[in-house]
Amino acid sequence: MNGAGKIIARFFKRYWITILVYLFLIGLYAYVANNHLINAFLFPTTQAICKAFAGDRYIMLLNLIASLSILVPAIVISLSLALLIGVIMGMNRGLRDALHPVLYTISVVPSILLSPFALLLAPNFRTASLFLIVYESVWATVFGTITGIMTIDRRYLDKAETLELHGFRKLFRVMLPAASPSIISGFVNSLSGTFVMLVYAEMYGAEYGMGYYVRQNAMLGLYDKTWAGFIFMIVILVIIMQIFEKIRNRLLLWTM
Amino acid sequence: MNGVEIDSLSFCYRDSKQEILHEIGTPVEAGEFVCILGQSGCGKSTLLRLLAGLEKPTGGSIRIDGEEIRGASLSRGMVFQDYGLFPWMSAGENIVLALRQRFPEMTKAEKKALALSMLEKVGLQREIYSKLPKSLSGGMKQRCAIAQAFAIDPPILLMDEPFGALDAVTRAKLQDLVLELWESGERSRKKTVFFVTHDVDEAILLADHIIVLGQRPSRIIYELRIPEEKRAKRETQFVDPEIISMRNELIRQINQDVEQHIGE
Numbered sequence A: 001m002n003g004a005g006k007i008i009a010r011f012f013k014r015y016w017i018t019i020l021v022y023l024f025l026i027g028l029y030a031y032v033a034n035n036h037l038i039n040a041f042l043f044p045t046t047q048a049i050c051k052a053f054a055g056d057r058y059i060m061l062l063n064l065i066a067s068l069s070i071l072v073p074a075i076v077i078s079l080s081l082a083l084l085i086g087v088i089m090g091m092n093r094g095l096r097d098a099l100h101p102v103l104y105t106i107s108v109v110p111s112i113l114l115s116p117f118a119l120l121l122a123p124n125f126r127t128a129s130l131f132l133i134v135y136e137s138v139w140a141t142v143f144g145t146i147t148g149i150m151t152i153d154r155r156y157l158d159k160a161e162t163l164e165l166h167g168f169r170k171l172f173r174v175m176l177p178a179a180s181p182s183i184i185s186g187f188v189n190s191l192s193g194t195f196v197m198l199v200y201a202e203m204y205g206a207e208y209g210m211g212y213y214v215r216q217n218a219m220l221g222l223y224d225k226t227w228a229g230f231i232f233m234i235v236i237l238v239i240i241m242q243i244f245e246k247i248r249n250r251l252l253l254w255t256m
Numbered sequence B: 001m002n003g004v005e006i007d008s009l010s011f012c013y014r015d016s017k018q019e020i021l022h023e024i025g026t027p028v029e030a031g032e033f034v035c036i037l038g039q040s041g042c043g044k045s046t047l048l049r050l051l052a053g054l055e056k057p058t059g060g061s062i063r064i065d066g067e068e069i070r071g072a073s074l075s076r077g078m079v080f081q082d083y084g085l086f087p088w089m090s091a092g093e094n095i096v097l098a099l100r101q102r103f104p105e106m107t108k109a110e111k112k113a114l115a116l117s118m119l120e121k122v123g124l125q126r127e128i129y130s131k132l133p134k135s136l137s138g139g140m141k142q143r144c145a146i147a148q149a150f151a152i153d154p155p156i157l158l159m160d161e162p163f164g165a166l167d168a169v170t171r172a173k174l175q176d177l178v179l180e181l182w183e184s185g186e187r188s189r190k191k192t193v194f195f196v197t198h199d200v201d202e203a204i205l206l207a208d209h210i211i212v213l214g215q216r217p218s219r220i221i222y223e224l225r226i227p228e229e230k231r232a233k234r235e236t237q238f239v240d241p242e243i244i245s246m247r248n249e250l251i252r253q254i255n256q257d258v259e260q261h262i263g264e
Helices: A003-034 A046-055 A055-089 A093-107 A113-123 A125-150 A154-162 A166-205 A210-219 A223-251 B044-052 B089-103 B109-123 B126-130 B139-151 B168-183 B199-206 B243-264
Strands: B003-010 B021-028 B033-036 B060-065 B077-078 B154-160 B192-199 B209-213 B221-227
Touching: A003 A046, A046 A055, A046 A223, A055 A093, A055 A113, A055 A125, A055 A166, A055 A210, A055 A223, A113 A125, A113 A166, A125 A166, A125 B209, A154 A166, A154 B044, A154 B077, A210 A223, A223 B021, A223 B199, B003 B044, B021 B033, B021 B044, B021 B060, B021 B209, B021 B221, B033 B044, B033 B168, B044 B077, B044 B192, B077 B109, B077 B139, B089 B109, B089 B126, B109 B126, B109 B243, B139 B168, B168 B192, B168 B199, B192 B199, B199 B243, B209 B243, B221 B243
Parallel strands: B033 B192, B033 B209, B077 B154, B154 B192
Antiparallel strands: B003 B021, B003 B060, B209 B221
């Protein structure tokens, strides 16, 4: 068996139950919808959904690009902000004691509650969306980073000290890698919140995006397209989650 | 010259009133192999941390060639019992990081070449360079840590029970390796080694200067300097009457201190 064949065989060996579950769900939907056992208006046939998929593939692609143009900068901003706040507070006990309760209080406010203010006060929808997504996703990574930095094994820091590692080199070569399990765990936990907020923002204020596509077609009663958009969104989000999972596994290889 | 003068050294942790070390003092000549011997918890590692500059003494001082130490330095390499290598870097990257700190003028290729040659010197294959520490055995990890310590060529080497967690055979091999690396230098360029252990036989085999620490607050209860011609050899360590009497005396001193402590 060649290299590609081996990868495919390994994939099926690992995920055959997952594939069976998905096939069962699709089969169930097809059986129920194609035999009109359920509201045909809300649950169109699989053929109709496939047709909507094929017909709107370029529109969905454009909406995907629009969604990613908000999602990617939001994740970058959220991660940078979380690392900055987390590292500073993790390293400084006085600051941590003083500001941890404040951060905690702010973090428990759901960003959906802030959405009317954000949409009204921000200069445009993009800024409001960015703010809401960052607000939703930043806290888990902040707290993960604080915990990670606080709990770095003293022996790593001693080792760094004996090698005269200071400043940014110490931060990037020792502290962040040592704290990475906690940071990444916080970040991965925040990802689902990021997607929820992205879709929410797109459904209620955007003119493009995957969430907008679903909402627009649902409002027009085009449920074949709504389902196509819905499935497309799930596939994209699962792919993004899988990419992050791979990155996480690569970064945390030393812990496994 | 890497002579070390430990003078009336005392130490207690900031948040504790209990004194760990009490007025420890001894001169250590350049190129000596000093074993710090004592029971677990007596403060051997604390003394080593003070020598490393990782802790500040609450009394007294440590001077190297007359200069008081202030903080950790690359001129005092340290080998820990565990966590000697950063687990998120490969064995080679760990060595290269130390080289980068010690010799910033070296090119990337030079550092890699030196790291590879050090791995070979400590008996490891070149393939180990790209392996993460988690995929190495305890003995291999310690060989890498020793390679790292010797690669940066510090005049003073501090070793904190480096073989404490290893099996007897691996430990014996690594003891020989450390001795070989230490003895390979001329007396004037030889590293001054401080080696913490609670194993009397290990101390006798390695050291030419043994410091025995007593119970807390720890002080030096016995000191032994072994002349070059009387140094222990692995083959005769347990049959040579002189070495046996040395061993018995060390054990007697440690036991006497323990009994005295229980009596108090």
